[in-house]
Amino acid sequence: MKCPKCGHDEDKVVDSRPSQDNSAIRRRRECLECKERFTTYEYVEQGTLTVTKSDNRREPYDKYKLLYGIKLACNKRPVTPKEIEAMASEIELQIKGKNKNEISSHAIGEMVMEKLRPIDEIAYVRFASVYRKFKDKEEFLEEMKKLLE
Ligand SMILES: [Zn+2]
Incomplete structure:
Protein backbone atom coordinates (compact mmCIF):
# COMPACT_ATOMS: atom_id res chain seq x y z
CA MET A 1 0.00 0.00 0.00
CA VAL A 44 -15.78 -7.96 0.98
CA GLU A 45 -16.02 -7.07 -2.67
CA GLN A 46 -19.67 -6.78 -3.58
CA GLY A 47 -20.85 -8.70 -6.56
CA THR A 48 -18.25 -11.43 -6.38
CA LEU A 49 -19.86 -14.76 -6.60
CA THR A 50 -18.31 -18.11 -5.87
CA VAL A 51 -19.54 -21.33 -7.35
CA THR A 52 -19.28 -24.32 -5.07
CA LYS A 53 -19.01 -27.73 -6.59
CA SER A 54 -20.23 -31.02 -5.24
CA ASP A 55 -16.69 -32.00 -4.30
CA ASN A 56 -16.47 -28.75 -2.31
CA ARG A 57 -14.07 -27.06 -4.67
CA ARG A 58 -14.82 -23.43 -5.29
CA GLU A 59 -14.28 -21.22 -8.28
CA PRO A 60 -15.29 -17.70 -9.22
CA TYR A 61 -18.54 -17.48 -11.11
CA ASP A 62 -17.93 -17.08 -14.81
CA LYS A 63 -20.72 -16.09 -17.17
CA TYR A 64 -18.72 -17.38 -20.12
CA LYS A 65 -18.86 -20.92 -18.77
CA LEU A 66 -22.58 -20.69 -18.28
CA LEU A 67 -22.99 -19.41 -21.82
CA TYR A 68 -20.69 -22.08 -23.19
CA GLY A 69 -22.64 -24.89 -21.53
CA ILE A 70 -25.91 -23.63 -22.96
CA LYS A 71 -24.34 -23.15 -26.39
CA LEU A 72 -23.07 -26.71 -26.46
CA ALA A 73 -26.47 -28.06 -25.50
CA CYS A 74 -28.08 -26.02 -28.26
CA ASN A 75 -25.56 -27.02 -30.94
CA LYS A 76 -27.31 -27.50 -34.31
CA ARG A 77 -30.68 -26.88 -32.68
CA PRO A 78 -32.98 -24.10 -33.83
CA VAL A 79 -32.02 -21.86 -30.93
CA THR A 80 -30.65 -18.46 -31.87
CA PRO A 81 -27.55 -16.94 -30.27
CA LYS A 82 -29.87 -14.19 -29.04
CA GLU A 83 -32.03 -16.72 -27.20
CA ILE A 84 -28.94 -18.33 -25.69
CA GLU A 85 -27.65 -14.96 -24.53
CA ALA A 86 -31.08 -14.14 -23.09
CA MET A 87 -31.21 -17.41 -21.16
CA ALA A 88 -27.76 -16.83 -19.70
CA SER A 89 -28.67 -13.27 -18.71
CA GLU A 90 -31.92 -14.37 -17.06
CA ILE A 91 -30.10 -17.08 -15.15
CA GLU A 92 -27.49 -14.58 -14.08
CA LEU A 93 -30.18 -12.19 -12.84
CA GLN A 94 -31.80 -15.06 -10.97
CA ILE A 95 -28.47 -15.95 -9.36
CA LYS A 96 -27.72 -12.37 -8.39
CA GLY A 97 -31.27 -11.89 -7.14
CA LYS A 98 -30.52 -14.45 -4.46
CA ASN A 99 -28.12 -11.95 -2.98
CA LYS A 100 -25.66 -14.53 -1.84
CA ASN A 101 -21.94 -14.73 -2.29
CA GLU A 102 -22.09 -18.39 -3.16
CA ILE A 103 -24.12 -20.66 -5.31
CA SER A 104 -23.73 -24.36 -5.99
CA SER A 105 -22.96 -25.53 -9.51
CA HIS A 106 -25.89 -27.90 -9.02
CA ALA A 107 -28.30 -24.97 -8.52
CA ILE A 108 -27.00 -23.27 -11.66
CA GLY A 109 -27.48 -26.47 -13.65
CA GLU A 110 -31.07 -26.75 -12.46
CA MET A 111 -31.72 -23.18 -13.58
CA VAL A 112 -30.27 -23.89 -17.01
CA MET A 113 -32.51 -26.94 -17.38
CA GLU A 114 -35.55 -24.92 -16.37
CA LYS A 115 -34.81 -22.38 -19.10
CA LEU A 116 -33.93 -24.90 -21.79
CA ARG A 117 -36.95 -27.10 -21.36
CA PRO A 118 -39.60 -24.77 -22.85
CA ILE A 119 -37.23 -23.57 -25.58
CA ASP A 120 -35.86 -26.78 -27.00
CA GLU A 121 -36.63 -30.25 -25.77
CA ILE A 122 -33.58 -31.85 -27.39
CA ALA A 123 -31.19 -29.29 -25.97
CA TYR A 124 -32.82 -29.80 -22.59
CA VAL A 125 -32.43 -33.56 -22.69
CA ARG A 126 -28.82 -33.24 -23.81
CA PHE A 127 -28.01 -30.86 -21.02
CA ALA A 128 -29.89 -32.82 -18.39
CA SER A 129 -28.49 -36.22 -19.34
CA VAL A 130 -24.92 -35.01 -19.30
CA TYR A 131 -25.26 -32.64 -16.39
CA ARG A 132 -26.80 -35.07 -13.94
CA LYS A 133 -24.03 -37.55 -14.55
CA PHE A 134 -21.12 -35.27 -13.83
CA LYS A 135 -19.93 -33.62 -10.72
CA ASP A 136 -17.38 -31.49 -12.39
CA LYS A 137 -18.18 -28.81 -14.91
CA GLU A 138 -15.02 -29.31 -16.97
CA GLU A 139 -15.74 -32.98 -17.26
CA PHE A 140 -19.28 -32.12 -18.17
CA LEU A 141 -18.24 -29.81 -20.99
CA GLU A 142 -15.84 -32.44 -22.34
CA GLU A 143 -18.56 -35.06 -22.36
CA MET A 144 -20.96 -32.66 -24.02
CA LYS A 145 -18.43 -32.08 -26.81
CA LYS A 146 -17.99 -35.80 -27.35
CA LEU A 147 -21.74 -36.26 -27.49
CA LEU A 148 -21.98 -33.71 -30.26
CA GLU A 149 -19.16 -35.01 -32.38
ZN1 LIG B 1 6.20 7.11 3.81
Missing part, protein backbone atom coordinates in the same frame (compact mmCIF):
# COMPACT_ATOMS: atom_id res chain seq x y z
CA LYS A 2 1.48 3.29 -1.13
CA CYS A 3 2.36 5.68 1.70
CA PRO A 4 0.14 8.79 1.48
CA LYS A 5 3.02 10.95 2.65
CA CYS A 6 6.11 9.84 0.74
CA GLY A 7 4.74 7.39 -1.83
CA HIS A 8 6.93 4.47 -0.68
CA ASP A 9 5.17 1.18 -1.34
CA GLU A 10 6.35 -0.94 1.54
CA ASP A 11 4.74 -0.83 4.94
CA LYS A 12 4.04 -3.02 7.89
CA VAL A 13 0.71 -3.60 9.57
CA VAL A 14 0.93 -2.47 13.17
CA ASP A 15 -2.66 -3.16 14.14
CA SER A 16 -5.56 -5.06 12.58
CA ARG A 17 -9.07 -5.22 13.93
CA PRO A 18 -12.66 -5.54 12.74
CA SER A 19 -14.70 -2.38 12.34
CA GLN A 20 -17.58 -1.81 14.76
CA ASP A 21 -20.18 -3.61 12.67
CA ASN A 22 -17.76 -6.34 11.59
CA SER A 23 -18.21 -5.49 7.91
CA ALA A 24 -14.62 -4.45 7.44
CA ILE A 25 -11.12 -4.98 8.74
CA ARG A 26 -9.35 -1.84 9.78
CA ARG A 27 -5.57 -1.91 9.53
CA ARG A 28 -3.09 0.57 10.90
CA ARG A 29 0.01 0.61 8.73
CA GLU A 30 3.39 2.15 9.12
CA CYS A 31 5.49 3.24 6.16
CA LEU A 32 8.88 1.51 6.22
CA GLU A 33 10.47 4.58 4.70
CA CYS A 34 9.16 7.63 6.60
CA LYS A 35 7.34 5.90 9.48
CA GLU A 36 4.10 7.67 8.63
CA ARG A 37 1.09 5.80 10.04
CA PHE A 38 -2.09 5.48 8.06
CA THR A 39 -5.26 3.38 8.03
CA THR A 40 -6.72 1.08 5.40
CA TYR A 41 -10.02 -0.78 5.35
CA GLU A 42 -10.62 -4.14 3.84
CA TYR A 43 -14.17 -5.01 2.68
